[in-house]
Amino acid sequence: MTGSKHAEIAGAGYAGLTMAMLLAQRGWTVTVHERSDAVREIGAGIFLHNNGLLVLEEAGLMEELAPKGERLLRDRMVDHRGRVMQERDLSGPNTRRWSFPRQEPIEVLHGAASRAGVEIVTGSAIKSAHPDGVLVGEDGRDHRADLVIGADGHRSAVRSALALTRLERRLPTTSIRFLLPGRRLTPEPMSTEYWSRRRRIALAACGPDYTYCYMACPESDSPGSEAPINVESWSDHFPKLREVFELLHRSEAYKAYYSWVQAHAWSRGNVALLGDAAHALPPTLGQGSNLAMSNARSLVTFLERIKDVPAALVAWERAVRPTTEATQAWARHYDRLTKYWPNSMSGVRARIIWAFGASPQLSARMRRADRTPPITDLVRAQKAMR
Ligand SMILES: Cc1cc2nc3c(=O)[nH]c(=O)nc-3n(C[C@H](O)[C@H](O)[C@H](O)COP(=O)(O)OP(=O)(O)OC[C@H]3O[C@@H](n4cnc5c(N)ncnc54)[C@H](O)[C@@H]3O)c2cc1C
Secondary structure (H helix, E strand, C coil): CCCCCEEEEECCCHHHHHHHHHHHHCCCEEEEEECCCCCCCCCCEEEEEHHHHHHHHHCCCHHHHHHHCEEECEEEEECCCCCEEEEEECCCCCCCEEEEECHHHHHHHHHHHHHCCCEEEECCCEEEEECCCEEEECCCCEEECCEEEECCCCCCHHHHHCCCEEEEEEEEEEEEEEEEECCCCCCCCEEEEEEECCEEEEEEEECCCEEEEEEEEECCCHHHHCCCCCHHHHHHHCHHHHHHHHHHHCCCCEEEEEEEEEECCCEECCEEECCHHHHCCCHHHCCHHHHHHHHHHHHHHHHHHCCCHHHHHHHHHHHHHHHHHHHHHHHHHHHHHHHCCCHHHHHHHHHHHHHHHHCHHHHHHHCHHHHCCCCCCHHHHHHHHC
16 A cells, blocks of 8 residues: 555544554554544443454454453353253364453554554534545535545444445343443353343453443333333343342443444445444444454455455455455354243243254354454455456
8 A cells, every 4th residue: 555545534443443543553644534523332341352452462452452352261151940052162263262351452443543643533513425535524614635434333424324234223222231340240251142032232441440340121122221220120031140230230331222233335445434334233242342353354355455446445345344244143143042032932942042052053153253353465355256
C-alpha cells in the first residue's frame, strides 16, 4: 500500500478501531467518526476466540491485554437436573477462548489506533454515505476518501444510505449481563452455562478480578426479563443458584437484546460494511467482535493485493462471507434451542447437546469461525478469489 491513501470510517467499535489501526499501520491516513462523546463499550464481559485473538496477537497487542483477561481452559453446559450435557477442552489452539471485562480490548485497540496515527473524532455522527467514497456527517459535511467503512453497528446509517439492508431484525431474546467483582464463584479458569426450560445462565472467570455472568430468556418471559432480576422466578428454574441470584439482584445489570442483520452486499463502490453493520448475529457463539476483527484483517490483505478498491472489496466479501454466514446461522440455531424448545422435551434437548459435544465434526461445523484464521497471506487470498 502507498502512504497516499485515505480512509474514513464510521464507528469506533471493534470493527472500526481494528480496521483503522490496521490501515494506519500500513501507511494510510485514517479518520474515525464516533457518534458518542467517548470511545466506550457498554456491557459486562466479552469472550474472544481464536480468530479474533490471532488479529490481536499479530498486531502485538496480547501482551498488553493478557493481564486484564483470563484464558479459559474448559467450558461446561449443565442441564436442569445438574447433569453435565457437554464439557469442552479449550486448551487447543483452535478452541482457545479468553474472557475480558468488555471495555479492556476496546481500550487497547483505541490506544494502538491512536499510536498508529488514526484521528478519532468523537461526537461526530454520520448521516449517510456515497458509493464513490464519501461519508456525510449529520452536520452536513462531506468526508471524502479512497475507502469508506461503515462500521456503525447493527443499525448502520451507512448500510441504509446505500440501500444494502436485506434484513434487520430485533430477535425476541432478553439478555441480562453482569460483571461481578471477585472470583469466588469462578475460582477455576472456566465457564459454565446452565440450562433450564427456556432460560440460560452462565458464570465465567473474567480476568483475575471478575466473574462474568450472562442470562438469557425469551422476551415474552416477563419474570425472566425483569431487571433487577426476579430472584424467586430464577431460583424456581435453577434452585441451586439461589445465592447467585440474590447477589445479582443487588448488582448492576446490563440489559441487551439480540439483533440480526443480513445485507444484499457488503460493499458498494468504495464503501464497505464491516462488523455488525454487515452481519449482526446472536452472541450465543461469542463471535460478533471476533468476526469483525478477523474480517477487518482479511480486508487489509485484499486491499494490499488488489489496487482497485471496489474490486478488492468484492473479492474480500466473496472470501469471508461464507464463514460469517455459517456462523450466523449456527448462532441463531443455538438461540432457538433455548427459546422455542418445548419444556416437556428438555431431556431430548440435553441429548442433542451431548451429541454435538461428542461429535468433532458437528462441533467443528458449528465453530467454523474459531477455526478459520483471518486471511493474511496473498496465496490464500488468491485461492479465495478463484
Ligand atoms: C449480549 C451480547 C453479548 C455479546 N458477547 C460477545 C462475545 O462474547 N464475543 C463477541 O465476539 N461478540 C459478542 N457480542 C457481539 C459484539 O458485541 C458485537 O458483534 C460487536 O460489538 C460488533 O462490533 P462493531 O464494531 O461492528 O459494532 P458496535 O460495537 O455496535 O460499534 C459501532 C460503533 O459505531 C458507533 N455509531 C453508530 N452509529 C453511528 C453513526 N451514525 N455515526 C458514527 N458512529 C456511529 C457506535 O456508537 C459504536 O461505537 C455480544 C453482543 C451482545 C448483544
